[in-house]
Amino acid sequence: MTLTTRLKLSFLVSGLTSLILLSGCTFNSAITNNDTNSGSENSREIIDLKEENSERTVINEDKKEPKNQTVQTPEVEENTPVADKIIETDLWQYIANHQNLTQIQHPRIEQFQKYFLKHSYQLKRKTDRAAPYLYYIIQELEKRQMPLELAFTPMVESNFDPLAHSVVQAAGLWQFMPRTAKGFGLKINQWYDGRRDIVASTEAALDYYQYLNKMFKGDWLLTVAAYNVGEGKVRKAIRNNKKSGKATDYWSLKLPKETMRHVPKWIALSNLLINHQNFDLKLADIKNQPQFASVEIQAPANLAQLAKITGIDKNEFYRLNPAFNKLFVPQEHQSAEILVPIKSLENFEQKIASMPAEIFKISMNYQVKAGDNLSYIAKKYHTRVAEIKKLNGLKSDRLQIGQILKLPGFVEITAEEQAFFSKLSKYQKRRRYQIYKVRAGDSLWKIARKFKVSTHKLAKWNGLSTKKILRIGQPLKVWPRH
Secondary structure, three states: OOOOEOOHHHHHHHHHHHHHHHHHOOOOOOOOOOOOOOOOOOOOOOOOOOOOOOOOOOOOOOHHOOOOOOOOOOOOOOOOOOOOOOOOOOOHHHHHHHOOOOOOOOHHHHHHHHHHOOOOOOHHHHHHHHHHHHHHHHHHHHOOOOHHHHHHHHHHHHOHHHHHHEEOEEOOOOEOOHHHHHOOOOOOOOEEEEEHOHHHHHHHHHHHHHHHHHHHHOOOHHHHHHHOOOOOHHHHHHHHHHOOOOOOOOHOOOHHHHHHHHHHHHHHHHHHHHHHHHHOOOOOOOOOOEEEEEEEEEEOOEHHHHHHHHHOOOHHHHOOOOOOOOOOOOHHHHHEEEEEEHHHHHHHHHHHHOOHHHOOOEEEEEEEEOOHHHHHHHHHOOOOHHHHHHHHHOOOOOOOOOOEEEOOOOOOOOOHHHHHOOOHOOOOOOOOEEEEEOOOOOOHHHHHHHEEEOHHHHHHOOOOOOOOOOOOOEEEEOOOOO
């Protein structure tokens, strides 16, 4: 099998700081509070990101040296030490030196900070999940001159679980909905879901953030709110406030409860993690260097076999490559980019180079029996009729007894691996919600009981408070039980 290792430009840099020293980019944020009361709901943070040069030469025309004046240059010994620029080897220290939005203060942020300080064990679990991805995301944000705190939004969106899948079909670290994902170039099919691709989804998420930030004129709080709930609802809330003569900053808007919590929770987490030493919190060190490399492999490829032969820790390997639904890259994909831990890269390349290509290929044939049809075979082997027809060059659905069919390859995996990927098969069947219109005498509790779901779930699906009074005719989304 032909294998090409392609370390992306971002991984060729020995450390994130080196990249920044070369680019000479820094962040400058200005925060303005329109309310003299710091605890007011009408306080507004205006974030102004500007590019500055790392060095500036200022010339004062009134203080030029006279032409005939001799300027004495002090003698410097050859061994005089020269101060080096600080290079942060710890990622936490690097982010702390380049933070941008954590200085925003608000009572709703303080509430979340108090909660997480009281439950500090949650922070360790969250950072452990984030560790494999954080350096890469920080680096991509730096390239685009975006606030580094955005790297912590997946902590609120998905808890940095690449297999996270919400009831409304949002998936991956960045919790993309199918329609939005496709709109930003992510592919979704039976073999691969780009929303769970670490590199592809991060690129799409940052594209989406920039699109929203332009729409909301550089206001990052409105941007993050729109990312969470959708641009339409944020713009509607702004219009409603304008009509009522109210302020239109994030803190003044009436948004769904989840979004009202999302932004302050994100800022609180960012502040606690980035400035953990100020809060006497102990977090595991994360090196300020690449954690994985991108490697191109040729299809077809059995990823479970790949991990086994190369000796990569399977849990680590699968969490870097969760986009492949069946741990298999079919021939039709021609090739695929997979992520390999940096520490395993050299051994991975050596093992792959010494293995015959056939070892990674899967050939599955099926002999047609009496009573068989394409629908039955496709269902039995978890594929689609169109895939079987394409693979075998069939122009009709007619089969003959004894006919040999090629079937798309599948990978045999252990019970442990099957459990890891159980979430994927669970959500392959797209569940559809139904619309229930509120009738006289209804309440959330009564409707939830009728559909055998919890009141909390019903309220969350519809962005409502559990104490919300319903109006007759109001449509509610109700999802079927698992």
